[in-house]
Amino acid sequence: MHSSRFATTSGLSRRGVLAAGGSVGLGALLAACGGSSDSGSSGSAKSDGKETKSASGPWSFTDDRKKTVKAAHVPGNLVAYIGSAAALHDYGIECTGVFGPTTLKDGSADPMAGGVDVKKVTVLGNTWGEFNIEKYAALSPGLLISHMYEAPTLWYVPDDSSKQILSLAPSVGINVAGVPLTTPLQRYAELARSLGADMTTGANAAQKARFEKSSADLRAAAKAHPGVTVLAGSASTDSFYVSTPSSAADLSYYKSLGVDFIVPNKVKGGFFETLSWENADKYKSDVIMLDNRTATLQPKDLTSKPTWAQLPAVKAGQVLGWPSEPIFSYAKCADRIDALTKAITSAKKVI
Numbered sequence: 001m002h003s004s005r006f007a008t009t010s011g012l013s014r015r016g017v018l019a020a021g022g023s024v025g026l027g028a029l030l031a032a033c034g035g036s037s038d039s040g041s042s043g044s045a046k047s048d049g050k051e052t053k054s055a056s057g058p059w060s061f062t063d064d065r066k067k068t069v070k071a072a073h074v075p076g077n078l079v080a081y082i083g084s085a086a087a088l089h090d091y092g093i094e095c096t097g098v099f100g101p102t103t104l105k106d107g108s109a110d111p112m113a114g115g116v117d118v119k120k121v122t123v124l125g126n127t128w129g130e131f132n133i134e135k136y137a138a139l140s141p142g143l144l145i146s147h148m149y150e151a152p153t154l155w156y157v158p159d160d161s162s163k164q165i166l167s168l169a170p171s172v173g174i175n176v177a178g179v180p181l182t183t184p185l186q187r188y189a190e191l192a193r194s195l196g197a198d199m200t201t202g203a204n205a206a207q208k209a210r211f212e213k214s215s216a217d218l219r220a221a222a223k224a225h226p227g228v229t230v231l232a233g234s235a236s237t238d239s240f241y242v243s244t245p246s247s248a249a250d251l252s253y254y255k256s257l258g259v260d261f262i263v264p265n266k267v268k269g270g271f272f273e274t275l276s277w278e279n280a281d282k283y284k285s286d287v288i289m290l291d292n293r294t295a296t297l298q299p300k301d302l303t304s305k306p307t308w309a310q311l312p313a314v315k316a317g318q319v320l321g322w323p324s325e326p327i328f329s330y331a332k333c334a335d336r337i338d339a340l341t342k343a344i345t346s347a348k349k350v351i
Contacts, residue, residue, distance in 0.1 A: 057073075058070065058071065058072055058073070059071045059073060059074045059194065061172060061190075061191060061194050063171075063172040063173050063174065064148060064173055064175035064187065065148070065151055065152045069143070069170040069171070069172055070170075071143075071170065074194070074195060074196060075142030075143040075170070077139055077140050077142040078093070078095050078096065078143050079097055079098075079124075079136065079141045079144045079169065080095050080098055080144070080145040080146065081145065081146040081147055081154075081155050082102045082110070082112055082116065083112060083147060083155075083325055083326075083327055084147060084188070084328075085098040085113075085116050086112065086115065086116050086327045086329070087192075087327050087328045087329040088197075089114060089115050089116050089329075090114065090207065090329035090330075090331050091188075091192035091193075091199065092192070092197050092203075092204070093192050093196065093197055095121055097122035097124060097136075097139060098113075098118075098121050098123065098124075099123075099125055099130075099131060099156050099157075100112065100126075101127070101295070102116070102118050102121070102123055102126055103118050103123065111292075111294065112293065112294075112325065112327070114327045114329075114332060122135060122139060124136050128156070130158075131156075131158050131161060131165060133161060133168075136165065137168055141169035142169060142170075143170055144157070144165070144166070144169050144170070145171070145172045145174075145191070146172075146174075147173070147174055148173040148175045148176065148177070149177040150177070151173065151175055152173060154166075154171060154173050172191065174187045174191065174328075175187075176249050176328065177247060177248070177249065178246075178247055178249075178270075179249055179252075180249060180252050180253045180256060181249045181250050181253035181328075182253065183249065184249055184328045185211070185328050185329070185330060185333060189204075189208075189330070207329065207330035207331040207334070208330045210330065210331065210334045211330040211331075211334040214337040214338050214341070215253075215257060217337070217338070217341050218254065218257045218258075218259070218337050218340060219257040219258055221341045221344045222257055222259050222260070222344060224345075225344050225347065226258075226260070227260075227286075228286045228287060228347050229261070229262055229285040229286045229287070229351065230254075230259055230286070230288075230289060230340075230343075231285035231287070231288050231289070231313070232245070232248070232261065232262075232289040232291075232324075233290060233291065234272075234290070234291035234324060235290065235291070235296055235297040235298075235301070235302055236297060237297065238277070239274050239275060239276060240275045240276075240280040240308075241272040241274055241275070242262070242264040242273045242275060242282075242283055243264075243272045243324070244263055244270075244273070245261045247271045248271075249326070250324075250333070250336065254337070254340060259344070264283065277305050277307055277308070278307065280307040280311075281307040281310060281311060284311065284312050284313075284351045285311075285312070285313050285351065286316075286318060286347050286348070286349055286350050286351055287313055287318045287319075287320060287344065287347050288311065288313040288314065288318065288319045288320065289320050289322035289340070290319050290320070290321060292321035292323060293324065293325065299314070299319055312350035312351050315350070316348055316350045318347050318348070318350070320339060320340065322336075323336065
């Protein structure tokens with residue numbers, strides 16, 4: 001059932017259940033990102049001790065497994081988890097392929113694809129556990145990139161074939177759990193820069209400036225509305241999962257800006273508390289951030305759940321869509337912060 005996400009790891013956690021949308025296993029969609037595996041990339045050389053890159057010289061990057069990946073040139077044919085590819089896209093680094101929930105049943109882009117043109121990438125799988133190794137090998141991958149929710153496991157790389165997959169190309173893992181939002185944001189920006197993105201001028205500099213302004217606006221809104229409480233959760237057919245802010249990069253960051261989150265008191269696995277629908281009214285709040293990924297249930301799907309309908313925030317229409325797996329680019333995170341700021345500013349006290 002919904003535990004498929006972390007059936008592949010050592011234990012069940014919020015990310016394990018919620019990656020599967022609480023009820024349906026999400027996808028492992030793999031593809032590759034442009035150029036041959038040993039091709040160079042344009043851009044000026046930069047080094048801050050974490051990555052090194054030049055157009056014609058050697059390249060290296062130290063990931064969050066403390067593993068330094070080295071290559072004779074900036075890698076091409078990048079293969080990335082869709083969330084990683086979406087973040088890199090926002091900085092101008094395009095992928096030839098991706099893995100993870102990339103397309104919907106009708107072939108259109110899953111929201112988790114962000115700005116990635118899903119018609120231009122090679123899809124190696126679209127649900128949890130799918131990874132077409134033959135297609136992957138045919139891409140001559142230069143680098144595999146993914147999130148990590150439980151290091152050193154690379155997100156959406158199937159455990160049963162990971163050894164074979166990881167033997168075909170170097171890999172980079174970016175930790176996105178148990179750290180504030182700014183940490184994976186910085187790390188993906190560093191990775192993008194190493195791969196050729198200019199983070200100091202134009203649109204990329206504007207992204208970061210906007211993120212900082214959005215953060216300041218949320219801090220001000222939280223201070224101006226100190227009584228507004230927020231609950232973050234995810235819905236499946238059988239259960240309502242209430243997230244604990246400390247484990248999620250975005251929630252912990254919002255909390256640091258002053259957002260008053262409901263903190264569940266019976267968290268198992270470090271990520272969330274699981275409630276049956278009979279007990280889904282255990283926690284009441286003024287605003288609900290509801291996981292809006294494709295595999296999760298949405299408000300229209302929950303009308304038959306009496307406890308949901310009776311929650312004060314639901315009755316007041318104060319439910320905000322929440323992508324519980326953020327796209328870790330400054331632009332996309334600024335969008336989410338702005339939405340939360342608006343929800344808090346306009347919320348009525350209902351508890």
